[in-house]
Amino acid sequence: MKKDFLKKLGLKEKNNGTSTGLKSSNSSKKYILSYSPVDGKLIGAVSVTSKKEYNKVMTTAKKAFKTWRSMPAPHRGEIVRQYGEALRENKEALGKLVSYEMGKSLQEGYGEVQEMIDICDFAVGLSRQLYGLTMHSERPSHRMYEQWHPLGVVGIISAFNFPVAVWSWNSMIALVCGDVSVWKASEKTPLCAVACQNILHKVLKANKVPEGVSCIINGDYTVGEYMTEDKDIPLVSATGSTRMGKIVAATVGARLGRSLLELGGNNAIIVTESSDPKLVLTGAVFGAVGTCGQRCTSTRRLIVHESKYDAVKKALVKAYKQLKIGDPLNSKNHVGPLIDQDAVDNYLASIKAIGEQGGKMIVKGGVLKGRGYGSGCYVKPCIAEATNDMAIVQHETFAPILYLMKYKTLDEAIAMQNDVPQGLSSAIMTTNMREAELFLSTNGSDCGIANVNIGTSGAEIGGAFGGEKDTGGGRESGSDSWKAYMRRQTNTINYSTDLPLAQGIKFDL
Secondary structure, eight states: OHHHHHHHTTOOSSBOOSSTTSOOOOTTOOEEEEEOTTTOOEEEEEEOOOHHHHHHHHHHHHHHHHHHTTSOHHHHHHHHHHHHHHHHHTHHHHHHHHHHHHOOOHHHHHHHHHHHHHHHHHHHHHTTOOOOOEEEOSSTTEEEEEEEEEOSEEEEEOOTTSTTHHHHHHHHHHHHHTOEEEEEOOTTSHHHHHHHHHHHHHHHHHTTOOTTSEEEEOSSHHHHHHHHTOTTOSEEEEESOHHHHHHHHHHHHHTTOEEEEEOOOOEEEEEOTTOOHHHHHHHHHHHHHGGGGOSTTOEEEEEEETTTHHHHHHHHHHHHHTOOBSOTTSTTOSBOOOSSHHHHHHHHHHHHHHHHTTOEEEEOOOBOOSTTOTTSOOBOOEEEEOOTTSHHHHSOOSSSEEEEEEESSHHHHHHHHHOSSEESEEEEEOSOHHHHHHHHSTTSOOSSEEEESSOSSOOOTTSEEOOEETTOSOOEESTTGGGGGEEEEEEEEEOSSSOOOGGGOOOOO
């Protein structure tokens, strides 16, 4: 099965290239080896991009931009539509690759590809809606309006946990806006990037689009630095850790470029007295263990009213006993592996810190060993009773660890939820309208995403995705996020025979 979907996506076990669409000599003579966290086996190799190759990619991308930006936006949208159709044809194969290379469940792998399809649909409609405003001028016989132009080459840095969707959120919108893109995918999931590019390259070639409209570069953070330091890239969109985001922001800002940051989350669900137990259980469990806790929107904290605490605790313990952990390509399993051994080490270190800081494990964790767990990356989702001020609770651990804590008043719960450095996603479980409205008000959640009666994990492409504080402030995907990929220009046209000045200034010659 593995070889079948790799072959369908144009992948091979040896060199899979540096930038599909551009001939590569692999002057770096280095390779990224991609091992699956599912079984520990080598999937394939991707050549590392040298500085010489990067310069070639940029030269080609800048040349392609001059052609691409001149194409009418609806025509660009038509090409994106065709890519969406190609993704539909390859959904099964690409979904399996996402699951196998990253480790998320097969259903989540398919779901991620569906997000790509959805954002293509969104971008197609957007290609006819890149609206500017027309304003009344204070000067007679003048017309004033705003219009939007593409930026140029957009740099995209993505993380391993969503190896294909996040790129598409950025690139599909950038494409209809008239930009071209250079994508530095995570070195932990390089084959997913090559597969996406292989599919897109066929669509671009069929439409006689010049090479360079979409390119990929491969390597560690040093390759990412090629983009962040490059003045020819006006926008760098980076998804990953807060630590990484601060470095990107400082580097890009030093050259007065733009950065769009979607960074870490430390997301909480508030469970009120009036909450529906079924919704609480479903939202909390999926939010905490989905993608093995490796989503930026994963539920890290469950803040429960003291009257509901014991009942919620009991239900969670029972639910966790029913979780099936194993090969994510087996649809019967709920939880797959962590991405690699470093992630396992961080998981174990966090469990140790919980005990040292006064927390109490109520569902114990640990690494799973034996048949079916050969990669060494399978761990047990766990639950700890904790307090919000514990250092480990304030930190985002990319693993299936859920912190359980109690509160007395809703004001107290909201304060606890907001009292972390991150501000991505949040939720409240309540059937009380006043509680829901307070949570969504100015005095409520300080996160970029605030939900009522659904969990923190997951988002639809129609709404802008991102958060505040250490989450970076960026917005990707829906709403008016397209404006981040364009430059605004104000235009004034004088159709009179005079030249009146603004603010009534007189300048007579």
